Amino acid sequence: MNFIDNPGKLHSFEKRGFEKNIKVEKVSRRSILKGLGITGGFVLAAPVMSRQALAYETGAGKMPHGVVVDPRVFVSVGPDGIVTIVGHRSEMGTGVRTSLPLIVAEEMEADWSRVKVQQAHGDEVKFGNQDTDGSRSTRHYLIPMRQIGASARTMLEQAAAKRWGVPATEVKAVNHEVVHSASGRKLGFGELAADAAKESVPSIEGLKLKDPKNFRYLGKGQVGIVDLHDITTGKAHYGADVRLPGMKYAVIARPPVTGGKLVSFDPDAALKVPGVEKVLKVQGWPWPSKFQPLGGVAVIARNTGAAIKGRDALKLVWDDGPNGKYDSVAYRKELEEASRKPGLVLRKEGDADAALKGADKVIVGEYYVPHLAHVSMETPVAVADVKGDKAEIWAPVQSPGGTREDVAKTLGIPEGNVTVNVTLLGGGFGRKSKCDFALEAALLSKELGAPVKVQWTREDDIHNGFLHTVSVERIEAGLDKSGKVVAWRHRSVAPSIASTFAAGTVHQAPFEIGMGLVDMPFEIANISCENPEAAAFTRIGWFRSVSNIPRAFAVQSMVGEIAQATGRDQKETLLALIGSPRIVKPEVKDLWNYGEPQESYPIDTARLRKAVELVAEKGEWGRKVPKGHGLGIAVHRSFVSYIATIVEVAVDDKGKLTVPRVDTAIDCGTYVNPERIASQIEGAAIMGLSLAKYGEITFKDGKVQQKNFDDFQVVRMDESPVVTNVYIVPPGPDTPPSGVGEPGVPPFAPALINAIFAATGKRIRSLPIGKQLEA
Amino acid sequence: MIKVKINGQEQSWDGDPDLPLLWFLRDEAGLTGTKYGCGQALCGACTVIVDKQAVRACITSVNDVAGREVTTIEGLHPTGDHPVQKAWRQVNVPQCGFCQAGQIMQAAALLMDNPKPSHDQIRESMSGNICRCGCYQRIENAVHLASTGV
Ligand code: FES
Numbered sequence: 013m014n015f016i017d018n019p020g021k022l023h024s025f026e027k028r029g030f031e032k033n034i035k036v037e038k039v040s041r042r043s044i045l046k047g048l049g050i051t052g053g054f055v056l057a058a059p060v061m062s063r064q065a066l067a068y069e070t071g072a073g074k075m076p077h078g079v080v081v082d083p084r085v086f087v088s089v090g091p092d093g094i095v096t097i098v099g100h101r102s103e104m105g106t107g108v109r110t111s112l113p114l115i116v117a118e119e120m121e122a123d124w125s126r127v128k129v130q131q132a133h134g135d136e137v138k139f140g141n142q143d144t145d146g147s148r149s150t151r152h153y154l155i156p157m158r159q160i161g162a163s164a165r166t167m168l169e170q171a172a173a174k175r176w177g178v179p180a181t182e183v184k185a186v187n188h189e190v191v192h193s194a195s196g197r198k199l200g201f202g203e204l205a206a207d208a209a210k211e212s213v214p215s216i217e218g219l220k221l222k223d224p225k226n227f228r229y230l231g232k233g234q235v236g237i238v239d240l241h242d243i244t245t246g247k248a249h250y251g252a253d254v255r256l257p258g259m260k261y262a263v264i265a266r267p268p269v270t271g272g273k274l275v276s277f278d279p280d281a282a283l284k285v286p287g288v289e290k291v292l293k294v295q296g297w298p299w300p301s302k303f304q305p306l307g308g309v310a311v312i313a314r315n316t317g318a319a320i321k322g323r324d325a326l327k328l329v330w331d332d333g334p335n336g337k338y339d340s341v342a343y344r345k346e347l348e349e350a351s352r353k354p355g356l357v358l359r360k361e362g363d364a365d366a367a368l369k370g371a372d373k374v375i376v377g378e379y380y381v382p383h384l385a386h387v388s389m390e391t392p393v394a395v396a397d398v399k400g401d402k403a404e405i406w407a408p409v410q411s412p413g414g415t416r417e418d419v420a421k422t423l424g425i426p427e428g429n430v431t432v433n434v435t436l437l438g439g440g441f442g443r444k445s446k447c448d449f450a451l452e453a454a455l456l457s458k459e460l461g462a463p464v465k466v467q468w469t470r471e472d473d474i475h476n477g478f479l480h481t482v483s484v485e486r487i488e489a490g491l492d493k494s495g496k497v498v499a500w501r502h503r504s505v506a507p508s509i510a511s512t513f514a515a516g517t518v519h520q521a522p523f524e525i526g527m528g529l530v531d532m533p534f535e536i537a538n539i540s541c542e543n544p545e546a547a548a549f550t551r552i553g554w555f556r557s558v559s560n561i562p563r564a565f566a567v568q569s570m571v572g573e574i575a576q577a578t579g580r581d582q583k584e585t586l587l588a589l590i591g592s593p594r595i596v597k598p599e600v601k602d603l604w605n606y607g608e609p610q611e612s613y614p615i616d617t618a619r620l621r622k623a624v625e626l627v628a629e630k631g632e633w634g635r636k637v638p639k640g641h642g643l644g645i646a647v648h649r650s651f652v653s654y655i656a657t658i659v660e661v662a663v664d665d666k667g668k669l670t671v672p673r674v675d676t677a678i679d680c681g682t683y684v685n686p687e688r689i690a691s692q693i694e695g696a697a698i699m700g701l702s703l704a705k706y707g708e709i710t711f712k713d714g715k716v717q718q719k720n721f722d723d724f725q726v727v728r729m730d731e732s733p734v735v736t737n738v739y740i741v742p743p744g745p746d747t748p749p750s751g752v753g754e755p756g757v758p759p760f761a762p763a764l765i766n767a768i769f770a771a772t773g774k775r776i777r778s779l780p781i782g783k784q785l786e787a
Numbered sequence: 788m789i790k791v792k793i794n795g796q797e798q799s800w801d802g803d804p805d806l807p808l809l810w811f812l813r814d815e816a817g818l819t820g821t822k823y824g825c826g827q828a829l830c831g832a833c834t835v836i837v838d839k840q841a842v843r844a845c846i847t848s849v850n851d852v853a854g855r856e857v858t859t860i861e862g863l864h865p866t867g868d869h870p871v872q873k874a875w876r877q878v879n880v881p882q883c884g885f886c887q888a889g890q891i892m893q894a895a896a897l898l899m900d901n902p903k904p905s906h907d908q909i910r911e912s913m914s915g916n917i918c919r920c921g922c923y924q925r926i927e928n929a930v931h932l933a934s935t936g937v
């Protein structure tokens with residue numbers, strides 16, 4: 013059966029979406045565009061799934077274009093028995109290109125060794141939402157992928173039953189064949205393919221999903237990623253590796269200050285560089301420029317090396333524009349001052365002001381996290397081939413659907429004329445949710461009338477990115493005589509991602525304040541969460557785990573400070589603050605819950621406690637460590653998962669820091685591939701250590717002062733944790749799946765900082781650590 | 788005209804002799820397994836082996852390798868079964884995979900030089916290769932596995 017090549021009968025799932033327009037909420041990284049009125053406020057959304065079939069609901073249906081549950085879109089079976097399953101999300105290292113097809117294979121009883129994965133191009137009407145961000149692929153697609161697999165299996169079973177003239181209830185698909193046990197007859201999937209394609213697609217309501225106890229693959233972690241062999245042999249195909257006949261290579265000189273403009277340029281010296289063919293102006297968009305290109309001057313050459321050399325030879329004059337005075341030292345002072353005054357109150361319980369005044373002791377922590385750059389190993393890169401009113405793109409994008417929309421809009425052609433081919437991504441971390449680099453390639457290809465690859469250099473990546481915000485988080489905790497925390501005031505001051513879309517934005521968006529500020533889970537009588545104003549002077553974007561980084565750093569460092577002030581154990585202090593097992597329901601307008609319904613994904617302190625207790629047990633909290641070593645602990649709920657980390661640090665007498673051991677417990681609900689969960693958490697520890705130790709982008713005169721891995725350092729192998737142990741909390745039978753890609757990052761830095769205090773008695777409140785331990 | 792042997796095949800180049808080997812490999816010779824990560828010998832993504840030594844192709848010109856033998860990830864082993872490659876698969880090292888060609892070439896060169904590296908020697912000689920995804924623990928385990936026999 014070839015479902016994919018059988019588009020004749022449009023299945024009802026897609027059609028149902030047309031009948032039921034659902035207003036987009038500000039739930040997705042793309043829908044922020046819609047939420048801010050840049051495009052229309054309505055999208056098609058398919059209902060996620062029927063209530064009967066499911067124990068829980070997710071926010072999947074509210075994503076742009078919702079979910080498509082149709083085996084003919086996702087599965088085909090060849091006469092040779094090869095099952096092809098479409099992976100419609102972008103692979104950037106999480107393993108999603110393996111995990112989602114594996115779910116389909118599990119349910120359809122396909123043998124994984126006879127499955128091929130085919131990457132979907134960007135087409136959300138066909139495949140449903142494709143935004144690979146927000147740690148939600150498994151969360152949104154576990155059940156839809158199971159339903160797709162179960163439909164395909166049912167169609168194969170029906171075809172076999174007809175062939176044998178027996179009731180469908182008597183046959184059963186088992187490991188790539190359908191068997192009739194009464195007669196001992198068997199037919200392979202390949203032999204049934206043609207007939208199965210003629211079967212009608214069963215209704216979701218009637219589908220029987222497998223009993224999880226019969227799972228062969230899900231939850232087992234024994235399947236390697238589909239790209240493993242290609243990666244180890246150099247055959248894996250990333251955006252950077254696309255080559256087309258007649259393709260030109262381009263690098264672009266962009267304005268050194270965000271919002272700046274080209275005044276003039278002299279191409280002569282560049283044109284003399286061997287291999288350089290042309291120098292072209294690139295259109296830029298005014299600040300705030302959303303995902304549109306910044307503009308500049310492109311050097312077109314026969315290879316990338318020549319293009320880079322040509323660009324170095326360009327003479328350029330820029331007007332730095334409105335952000336030309338941005339200075340991160342001065343701005344930090346502004347943020348700190350703002351944090352010391354009242355701000356917009358977002359959550360208020362009891363009377364924090366009075367309780368702080370009446371407290372026996374008030375502990376104040378002002379925590380700083382600077383701008384960060386993603387520096388995914390593969391810099392932004394894209395190939396475009398624009399011919400007339402048609403465009404084809406090859407790019408490592410996290411949002412192929414969004415890329416398609418934006419390319420169409422930028423070129424002024426219908427969306428249906430744009431094909432977006434999704435390559436592997438050499439890392440994404442949120443940077444590749446923005447398709448500016450693909451738009452640059454499209455504009456240049458249109459102008460040249462030839463295919464073009466736009467390659468960003470590492471310097472471009474660091475100078476012209478969409479940085480993680482910069483923030484001051486100020487927490488005041490009031491303690492009574494017994495040491496109990498009776499008041500909590502948290503002010504968060506940081507420019508918002510929304511500033512990249514709407515001029516004049518000074519407050520953080522619900523999706524940012526919902527990341528560890530207003531959803532703070534501690535059992536405290538008097539709480540005030542505030543957001544003083546902060547403007548943006550550069551492009552701010554999503555960075556793996558987003559605002560959870562500064563929030564977890566502040567909140568969990570404060571827990572350490574409270575333990576320190578009361579002379580109590582960190583873990584006991586943490587558990588006391590979390591308080592009784594309960595569902596936390598903060599009274600907050602537009603409470604953001606990662607786009608998920610509260611009913612399926614409440615803030616559950618029992619699960620938070622469990623993560624702490626598990627990591628404490630397995631990670632041997634309280635164990636004796638050598639002199640100069642210290643243990644620190646932190647827990648954080650993000651992307652509706654619960655993660656606790658213990659870091660052991662060693663600081664020598666010169667202040668040099670090493671990390672002998674990391675232990676992390678993650679409760680991500682029902683899970684698919686524990687082996688990939690472990691790899692995500694191992695990686696998150698290293699990203700957490702990188703940002704804690706080194707991560708800082710600074711500005712002077714509006715320009716980023718760092719340029720490459722020498723001055724924007726990341727952790728290397730010789731300083732990486734010697735061992736990271738990962739423990740997965742076993743899920744209950746109906747626990748919905750939750751995020752994995754991002755939530756490992758936030759608890760790392762505060763656990764490290766608490767460990768450093770235990771080792772040295774020094775309390776670090778400003779990241780990165782840099783030379784602070786050397787003093 | 789510069790002549791250079793790449794993965795056993797003679798190649799020639801009559802363009803800019805200063806062209807970094809990285810871009811010659813990727814854009815002119817079509818060997819895209821070798822990656823760009825920094826262009827400044829800071830990340831190791833472009834690591835290839837020249838006459839048994841790991842070198843950074845981004846700061847090595849085509850002229851520098853004239854008359855020499857260059858091995859890229861594509862040429863490390865005909866079926867991709869070099870002990871390092873096998874170990875990488877056994878340990879499930881990669882996440883995004885983009886740094887891995889450079890890591891594998893660096894590890895292969897290390898083992899040519901030192902067939903039984905210690906924990907510290909592995910960590911030190913691999914520390915010029917950045918993995919932003921953070922696969923270091925597994926890289927170390929895989930190098931160790933490759934050195935003890937896969
Ligand atoms: S690209 Fe050569 S070392 Fe980074």
Ligand code: FES
Nearest residue numbers: 883884886918920
């Ligand atoms: S696997 Fe992604 S950079 Fe190493």
